[in-house]
Amino acid sequence: MKRSPAILFLLMGLVCIGLSLDARDRKAERLQRREQRRLERAVYDSLRLLRQETDSINIGYGYVKRKNLTGAVSKVEMNELQIGTYANIGEYLKGKVPGLQVMKVGSGYKYLIRGIGSLNSPTDPLFLVDGVEVMDIDFINPNDVLTVEVLKDASASIYGNRGANGVIIITTRR
Incomplete structure (x- = not known):
């Protein structure tokens, strides 16, 4: 039995599409058009999600678009060339x-955010890695980090007294 050539498209976590390249088969042609639309939709959705992530900043209880942000929050995107x-x-x-x-x-x-906030209590900020509290961030490989967000003012109040000295939120590449 002769096998017709095929192409496999894989978008991580979104879609896996296999297309037959046999143009003589009408059924395969219809499948190709349908799968092509599915692939285009998956690519469009992934680009839209990527654009939303780069335009928004994690403020603890959700994401806010940069233009709507009112607090003192800094976002550093890890540049792969410099890491x-x-x-x-x-x-x-x-x-x-x-x-x-x-x-x-x-x-x-x-790490000190806006200097020493108290003489008697610890001055370390709260560290969150993918939403999980950690004691320090020295163990993290910089190549695994996607973004670092630093909450410096009342935007850190969602974390209570643990966020009194600021919050450093790290999002890793998954």
């Missing part, structure tokens, strides 16, 4: 976010 020169996120964030001080302390890094 290769940094050993960790602390080095990458130095000087990129206004109000964020990154200091090397021993083998790790200390």
